[in-house]
Amino acid sequence: MVRNKWxxxxxxxxxxxxxxxxxxxQAFPTNFELMKEFNAHAATVQxxxxxxxxxxxxxxxxNTTKKRTVRHLPYRVKRSGDFIKEHGDSGKEITLQLKILQETEELPEVIQKEMQPPILFYHTRQTRDDMVIAVTRSYFPNLLPLERLKSRLSKPDAMIYSSLKSLGYHPTDCEETLVSSLASPSDIDELQMPKNANIPVVRITRKVYDYRGRLLQICLMVDRADCYTFQYRFSL
Structure with missing residues (x-):
C-alpha cells in the first residue's frame, strides 16, 4: 500500500x-525542525x-505556548486483585464517589439484573505515575454491612478485598468478561487521554463470589489497553 508523505x-x-x-x-521536535528534516510542508508535518x-x-x-513532549510509554502490568497491590507506590486510587444507592433507577441495567437496593456504589480513578490508566465502578449487594464497608473504603489506600475480609467476607472466585474497543468520547474524557485519541480500551465486567457462591461485588471497569497485560489461567 502506497503511503502519503505524512x-x-x-x-x-x-x-x-x-x-x-x-x-x-524530552521535548518533541518543532514543526519547523521537522519541515526542514523531511523537506515537507507545514500541513504535512502537522x-x-x-x-x-x-x-x-x-x-x-x-496551552500552545508550552512545548510538545514525548509521552512516557505506559508501564504494562499483569492485573491481579487490588490495584494498590498491583502497582505499589507508583499507583494511586482516587475516590470519585462513595455512596449507598437506594433507588433502582440509579443503577445500570446490568446491575439491576443482579442486585436490589440498597447497594454501595464505589467509583474510582486509578493512576500510575500520574497517568490515568483505569476507571472503575463497583457495586456491593445488601447482604454486606454496607455502612461498615463504606467506612473502610473511605480510608486512604483502602483496598476492596482486604476490607471485605476484615468484615468476615472472603472472596474466593473472580469471573471477568472483557470487550476491547476504541475509546469513546466519554472514555477519553474519563481517562484524560488526548482528544480524538485512537488508543484502545478494554471494558471489563468483574463478578466476585465467596466460597458459598454468593455474589459480593460487580465491578465495571474501563482500562487503557496499552497499560495492561491480560493474563488468565483456567481449568479445561
Whole structure:
C-alpha cells in the first residue's frame, strides 16, 4: 500500500519513539525542525504529529505556548486483585464517589439484573505515575454491612478485598468478561487521554463470589489497553 508523505513521517517518528531515540519526557521536535528534516510542508508535518498525539505517543498541552513532549510509554502490568497491590507506590486510587444507592433507577441495567437496593456504589480513578490508566465502578449487594464497608473504603489506600475480609467476607472466585474497543468520547474524557485519541480500551465486567457462591461485588471497569497485560489461567 502506497503511503502519503505524512504517513511516512508519522511512521519514522513513531519508530524513533518506540526505539527510544526520542526519549520519554524530552521535548518533541518543532514543526519547523521537522519541515526542514523531511523537506515537507507545514500541513504535512502537522498531520503526522496529530496522528502521534492521537496515539498518545506525543503530549501537546492545550496551552500552545508550552512545548510538545514525548509521552512516557505506559508501564504494562499483569492485573491481579487490588490495584494498590498491583502497582505499589507508583499507583494511586482516587475516590470519585462513595455512596449507598437506594433507588433502582440509579443503577445500570446490568446491575439491576443482579442486585436490589440498597447497594454501595464505589467509583474510582486509578493512576500510575500520574497517568490515568483505569476507571472503575463497583457495586456491593445488601447482604454486606454496607455502612461498615463504606467506612473502610473511605480510608486512604483502602483496598476492596482486604476490607471485605476484615468484615468476615472472603472472596474466593473472580469471573471477568472483557470487550476491547476504541475509546469513546466519554472514555477519553474519563481517562484524560488526548482528544480524538485512537488508543484502545478494554471494558471489563468483574463478578466476585465467596466460597458459598454468593455474589459480593460487580465491578465495571474501563482500562487503557496499552497499560495492561491480560493474563488468565483456567481449568479445561
Amino acid at each position: 504517513q511516512d513521517i508519522y511512521h519514522q517518528l513513531r519508530d524513533r519513539i518506540l526505539r527510544g531515540e526520542l526519549k520519554p519526557g 498531520n503526522a504529529v496529530n496522528a502521534l498525539i492521537r496515539e498518545g505517543l506525543v503530549y501537546s498541552a492545550e
